[in-house]
Amino acid sequence: MPVLKVENLHAKVGEHEILKGVNLEIKGGETHAIMGPNGTGKSTLASVIMGHPRYEVTAGSITLDGEDLLDMSTDERARAGLFLGMQLPQEVPGVTNSDFIKSAMNARLGEGENVSLFKFIRELDQAVASLKMSEDLPHRYLNDGFSGGEKKRNEILQMRMLKPSIAILDEIDSGLDIDALKTVGDNVTELQTEDRGFLLITHYQRLLDYIKADKVHVMMQGRIVKSGDIDLVKRIDQDGYDWIKEEVGIADERVIPEGEDEKEPGMIGTCATREALEK
Ligand SMILES: Nc1ncnc2c1ncn2[C@@H]1O[C@H](COP(=O)(O)OP(=O)(O)OP(=O)(O)O)[C@@H](O)[C@H]1O
Numbered sequence: 668m669p670v671l672k673v674e675n676l677h678a679k680v681g682e683h684e685i686l687k688g689v690n691l692e693i694k695g696g697e698t699h700a701i702m703g704p705n706g707t708g709k710s711t712l713a714s715v716i717m718g719h720p721r722y723e724v725t726a727g728s729i730t731l732d733g734e735d736l737l738d739m740s741t742d743e744r745a746r747a748g749l750f751l752g753m754q755l756p757q758e759v760p761g762v763t764n765s766d767f768i769k770s771a772m773n774a775r776l777g778e779g780e781n782v783s784l785f786k787f788i789r790e791l792d793q794a795v796a797s798l799k800m801s802e803d804l805p806h807r808y809l810n811d812g813f814s815g816g817e818k819k820r821n822e823i824l825q826m827r828m829l830k831p832s833i834a835i836l837d838e839i840d841s842g843l844d845i846d847a848l849k850t851v852g853d854n855v856t857e858l859q860t861e862d863r864g865f866l867l868i869t870h871y872q873r874l875l876d877y878i879k880a881d882k883v884h885v886m887m888q889g890r891i892v893k894s895g896d897i898d899l900v901k902r903i904d905q906d907g908y909d910w911i912k913e914e915v916g917i918a919d920e921r922v923i924p925e926g927e928d929e930k931e932p933g934m935i936g937t938c939a940t941r942e943a944l945e946k
Pocket residue numbers: 680685703704705706707708709710711712721754922923934935936
């Protein structure tokens with residue numbers, strides 16, 4: 668049974684400390700949900716667990732089955748069994764969706780080993796059908812021209828094919844229509860087995876109507892400030908976050924308070940294309 672353990676995790680980007688002591692343990696068979704207002708560090712946590720090079724871990728640890736993940740590249744973490752379904756999936760023109768998935772599957776096998784093409788196609792077809800995706804999507808360039816909902820379904824398609832031991836899904840519900848939400852919910856529910864743990868990042872109770880979560884955490888100022896069960900989600904849905912802020916004794920829940928981000932022009936919301944053009 669896999670165990671992902673995050674202890675006292677601190678991470679920064681540039682001068683800004685974004686994660687300020689996150690503690691979290693997810694075991695196989697468990698589904699945890701992280702909620703919290705915008706800009707409180709949820710996606711950063713997902714990126715840091717996955718090993719995004721932009722973030723520097725300054726303290727704490729992340730382990731999977733006792734193995735130190737901080738020593739591993741993103742690639743190695745994926746091979747170790749981690750998966751991240753992203754809030755904003757990248758478009759990769761020039762690489763077809765199915766080639767991308769096949770390469771990712773092959774990368775998880777030993778040197779010189781490959782997934783059987785027959786098995787791959789059969790599994791992919793099944794996954795596409797189960798996600799009610801259009802049949803041409805595997806053959807198009809990865810996320811290129813995909814609608815918002817298609818991109819989200821495609822993250823689940825990848826997850827189905829890669830069979831991770833810990834899957835982090837960042838706002839998988841955003842941009843999904845109600846039927847798609849049910850389809851994605853059914854697919855995730857089917858994958859909630861003892862040998863797999865989930866971390867769902869979401870803003871809405873709606874997702875948790877379709878996917879059962881065992882534990883719910885609220886993130887503010889770069890750490891988990893409150894944990895509970897589904898009743899906590901219901902209260903948040905009804906009353907928002909002010910009561911939690913009051914309980915915890917904080918006025919501004921964001922990691923970077925308003926105005927601070929202006930001190931470092933170019934730091935926040937940097938645009939790769941613009942940077943390239945300016946060079
Ligand atoms: N690479 C980065 N460069 C600059 N600032 C960053 C970077 N990554 C995160 N931040 C800042 O850290 C803060 C937390 O961002 P994060 O994306 O983790 O929030 P979030 O909780 O996922 O919010 P949302 O609910 O809006 O998705 C934000 O103020 C964001 O601008």
